[in-house]
Amino acid sequence: MTAAMVENDRVPRRRPWDFLLQAWRELDVPEGWRAEIDGGQIVLVPPPHAHHNGIADTVQRTLYRDLPGTLGVYQTLGIHIAPLDKLYVPDLVVMPTELIAAMDADISDPVDASEALLVVEITSKGNAKDDRTKKLWAYAHAPVPTYLLIDRFDEHGPTTTLFTEPQNGAYKLSERFPFGEQVRLPDPFGGILDTGAFPG
Structure with missing residues (x-):
């Protein structure tokens, strides 16, 4: 990840979140890149590897097989973790379609992360640690259920971990699956995610 030009000492003292959000809205991000807000600064995330995109496609297809019509799977959707004043753009987010439809078409605002039912992050070499630690902690605080x-870069080999039941800023349950195994997704997603179908 690369930090953008917004630094803490330039943020107005009274409302730093409002300043950062306005800068995020107005930022001209290069195609394929994502801008996030973390640690009081705007961070640019470079475009992912093709295998990363292939995994996202496999997960999205799996979700749409069993997902009710009232829920959608969204890419490049900014979500605001209000308790922590963070804004992330996960690889995939499952949200109620009515919330997305109700958003103001003229304002590029993030949605409240507490409205998300599922967040999917696929690690890249440069951000794997953040996905395993900072984002895990933030999504539990949101809380995202x-x-x-x-994690393509886990030191013990590629794995998929399903975290559920957030409580007091931490997930109570986690299940870890090496690539090649099947992951049973909880309701309302249903279905089986076959990690053996992941590229690379």
């Missing part, structure tokens, strides 16, 4: 971490 289900966090699916697909």
